[in-house]
Amino acid sequence: MKVIRNVADLGAAMDPAPGRAPSVGLVPTMGSLHAGHLSLMAAARAECDVVVVSLFVNPAQFGRGEDLEQYPRDEVGDIATAESAGVDLLFAPAADQVYPEGFDTWVDPGKIGAYLEGSARPGHFRGVATICTKLFLLVKPRRAYFGRKDAQQVAVVKQLVRDLELPVEIVACPTVRDPDGLAMSSRNAYLSPDDRQVALALPRALEAGLAAHRSGTDAVRAARDVLDAQPGLRVDYVAEADLDGPTLAAAVVVGSTRLIDNVVLDAEA
Numbered sequence: 010m011k012v013i014r015n016v017a018d019l020g021a022a023m024d025p026a027p028g029r030a031p032s033v034g035l036v037p038t039m040g041s042l043h044a045g046h047l048s049l050m051a052a053a054r055a056e057c058d059v060v061v062v063s064l065f066v067n068p069a070q071f072g073r074g075e076d077l078e079q080y081p082r083d084e085v086g087d088i089a090t091a092e093s094a095g096v097d098l099l100f101a102p103a104a105d106q107v108y109p110e111g112f113d114t115w116v117d118p119g120k121i122g123a124y125l126e127g128s129a130r131p132g133h134f135r136g137v138a139t140i141c142t143k144l145f146l147l148v149k150p151r152r153a154y155f156g157r158k159d160a161q162q163v164a165v166v167k168q169l170v171r172d173l174e175l176p177v178e179i180v181a182c183p184t185v186r187d188p189d190g191l192a193m194s195s196r197n198a199y200l201s202p203d204d205r206q207v208a209l210a211l212p213r214a215l216e217a218g219l220a221a222h223r224s225g226t227d228a229v230r231a232a233r234d235v236l237d238a239q240p241g242l243r244v245d246y247v248a249e250a251d252l253d254g255p256t257l258a259a260a261v262v263v264g265s266t267r268l269i270d271n272v273v274l275d276a277e278a
């Protein structure tokens with residue numbers, strides 16, 4: 010596996026040899042790789058000739074007072090994980106490679122980036138849309154893989170690709186959960202064992218919401234009831250929204266950790 014740290018070397022590496030245009034699969038990440046990321050890499054490996062993983066904790070998607078400094082980082086572990094997942098190229102730039110002196114052009118996804126996560130984290134999706142646009146232009150992937158756990162992010166990136174006619178297919182992969190039901194997230198590392206027990210109300214609430222939806226009752230009310238009954242947790246939002254399909258989404262805060270999760274509101278029992 011090649012590790013590349015600057016934009017010029019990435020450009021050279023992604024320039025196909027004359028007459029050869031291998032299909033490239035991109036898995037954008039902020040590192041601290043877990044089984045959720047591995048499922049994206051496995052999907053890319055199965056469908057593409059060349060798999061590229063980006064590892065960049067993107068300062069532009071963190072607001073003031075958020076966890077940019079504390080965000081878990083383990084580059085040595087991530088390189089080993091990506092290598093063992095059969096990744097061909099890891100792009101791990103420093104911030105000044107991505108945002109050099111004078112950088113001041115942003116991609117703003119509009120309404121879809123302004124509610125739910127967007128209203129709780131103003132500017133977040135502008136940062137996500139900008140870094141994804143840069144990565145798509147630099148890596149030129151045929152497909153890019155995102156976890157459905159960040160359903161609003163998937164919807165934002167799909168809109169971005171559609172609106173700017175970027176030649177990349179966005180593949181949304183199912184949420185990967187730990188055996189206790191908690192959706193995999195790098196931020197789970199912040200949870201103490203007690204916090205984690207409290208946090209399990211989130212997937213339980215979404216399951217209750219899905220069951221209510223399937224039986225024709227109010228999904229938001231059912232999820233909210235489970236969360237309100239859980240001491241030690243603050244609800245940020247519970248909402249039904251079209252996030253790349255009908256979705257029940259929620260955000261909660263446990264201790265100082267903010268967690269998001271969602272379920273697709275399908276009709277199947």
Ligand code: PAF
Nearest residue numbers: 037038039067137140159
């Ligand atoms: O989902 C993430 O880890 C990030 O938002 C992404 C897509 C890598 C952009 O920085």
